[in-house]
Amino acid sequence: MTKAGFIAQLSCAVFIGLLSACGGSDEAPSAAAPAESTEATATPAPSAEDNVVNIYNWSDYIAEDTIVNFEKETGIKVQYDVFDSNEVLEAKLLAGNTGYDIVVPSAFFVARQIQAGVFQPLDRSKLPNYKNLDPEIMTILAGYDPDNQHVLPWLWGTTGVGYNVKMIKERMPDAPLGSWDMIFKPEVVSKFKDCGVATLDTPAEVFPTGLRYLGLPTGSQTEENLAQVETLTMGLRPSVKYFHSSQYINDLANGELCLVLGWSGDVFIARDRADEAKNGQEIAYFIPKEGALLWVDTMAIPKDAPHAANAYKFLDYILRPEVIAAVTNYVSYANGNLAATPLVNEKIRADPSIYPDSETKAKLFPNVVNTPEYDRLTTRAWTRIKTNQ
């Protein structure tokens, strides 16, 4: 074979490699194609067709009629893409030119993104409904976003335990429900290995939770504490079927899993899906008595948002009590809108695992932003746990 032949072949093969790699890097496949189309509209040429707002939100995270109603009322077309991991959103934001006008990162990620200069400061004069927001939630957000300059709360929830009531009872009638022992005690969790245990696939959720269970400061960024929480998580490793941050919704609903360390609202979605399917699976969720992570997902406008004016209209629309209450009713996550609470269904409002009482609330704790060095250590520890090496 000639040299040119070799090069042609090489480039062909590398191309295929690149293509498959590109396909793979996109966690949220449904978002890939629309993202491209939004880029096309990102060129600053205001025209009638330009009356759109491009939103990038989590999957399964909005009421069915939220967007339709907004479009009807304002005539602004909403292009709605979804993702399922903060990391994917952050990579897009850091690369720039996302074409999105509103993104919904978790508050814990926002601190670093603000530092990187990704978001524009919000002009509160364009948000008359700002007054509806819950001061308690805004104080938590101020921990990541000083003076609440850049982000507004979307919904908030906890990182706790979801389980299949019948399967747990069958295997362990006296299971320590209501405690992290369910997950972190090897002799307990190993009893549920056969019916499927899963945890979120991110050390940012699992490690602070483990630190709390061990009675160590959740924000400590020391190698000794990290080593302890790694050992703790290793103990549950043999019982875990998989680490994944969204797949457990389906699997919990259809009985492939019986115990998860997951996000409150996702477990409720699984519960509702099981109810709808009438498949006999009864799913429940609890906030462990030792305390749990409280996280807030936030709305922000990227600096290079092509339709910032429309973004403000959408933000203010979401800040209306009746709009966000409908979202809460649909997805079973609490919102950060004090005026909306009376409008939320009684069943959800009275559920202490969604709207915790003050005693439980006092035990919730926010996540702490890590240094890049500590991030690397936790990721490495996480890989060790997942792969056993």
Next chain:
Amino acid sequence: MSRAGYLALGDQLATSAEPLIRNLVRLAPIRILLNLFGRLGLRGRGLVIFLPYAWLALFFLIPFVIVLKISFADQLIARPPYSALWELSEKGYLTIKLNLNNYRFLIDDALYWKAYLNSVKIAFVSALICLIVGYPMAYGMARADKAWRNILLMLVILPFWTSFLLRVYAWIGLLNNNGIINNALLGLGLIDQPIVMMKTDFAVYVGIVYSYLPFMILPLFTALEKMDVTLLEAAADLGCKPLKAFFTITIPLSMPGIIAGFSLVFIPALGEFVIPDLLGGTDTLMIGHVLWNEFFSNRAWPVASAVAIAMLLLVLVILYLQSRFQRAAEAP
């Protein structure tokens, strides 16, 4: 793919596309473009050769240089999250800063070479299974009569009409504990307990072999179709048993196809991310996933780039070896 295969495919395409091309050339924008290229001294053959090279430079060489550049940068909390490599001071000094630590990571931490090694193992075994499964299929296709051949060829290409991602997802439905296969086996009373197939290395092999099998079959098919069947008749006349003829004549003559198919499966499987992520277990350690972690979890674009460059070097070595083999196979 073997050059002979490419040429044959090219001939076929050229004859069927000729009227189309003739009509296309009449279109105004294309005429203007051709005129422009003509003025730059690019006509006919030169133009035909120039286009793929321009494509390669634009979509392979430039991205590669960008990745190479990032692999020598520092990680920053900024947009983009890495430092610039060079700086021109006001006094006209050009400072170039190359950070080699990103590559040192790859050597210091056993994680990376273990991931490379495991990826090579999974890709190699998958390519081997593809070869074993694909060879009889390609052989059957090449020996089928003309009318059937096109239908069979269609059937091999047909899966590409559905999204790759959907086809991998479909395997989840098949392999799950509550999936179609387990339910069927349970229903037939062949097993009492569902067989655990999802989230195992087995599922990864199934996914890769299934997804890349056409890349093995097509070059094998072109190689086998070109084969002179009278050689086998001659062997039979001289008293050679069919099995022996297969190993001494058919296999060596299809060697270019085997090597091409092997690398077309091996190389993309090496960097595969989607299949192990969806079907693989938590302990399936592949380089695609390590790269994902560096890029997304650590936000370490420079280290992620270094991982990618190292993988490219690995692929280069393999391609070099492959071209040596191919030359040996094509030598008379």
